[in-house]
Amino acid sequence: MTAISRSGRPAPAGPAAVSLAFAWRSLLKIKHVPEQLVDVTGTFRTDTPMFGGLLVGVVLIVGALTFFPAVSLGPIVEQLSHRRFF
Numbered sequence: 420m421t422a423i424s425r426s427g428r429p430a431p432a433g434p435a436a437v438s439l440a441f442a443w444r445s446l447l448k449i450k451h452v453p454e455q456l457v458d459v460t461g462t463f464r465t466d467t468p469m470f471g472g473l474l475v476g477v478v479l480i481v482g483a484l485t486f487f488p489a490v491s492l493g494p495i496v497e498q499l500s501h502r503r504f505f
Contacts, residue, residue, distance in 0.1 A: 432440070464470065
């Protein structure tokens with residue numbers, strides 16, 4: 420017994436160490452399923468056709484919304500300019 424430790428038992432773990440131990444154990448229990456769309460970590464898989472479709476859709480929508488104010492306000496301003504408001 421004296422060869423291992425002369426001071427007895429070590430001090431108990433603090434609250435941060437206990438929290439990290441519980442977090443680590445819960446992460447070890449997670450099983451990875453490759454067919455999942457959203458991984459357990461909360462990241463979106465980027466190697467699926469759905470990701471490509473969503474990316475193209477978002478780019479088209481943002482591009483359309485960029486030109487929407489000019490397309491919609493152009494005729495309004497032109498109509499008002501004929502009445503000499505400007």
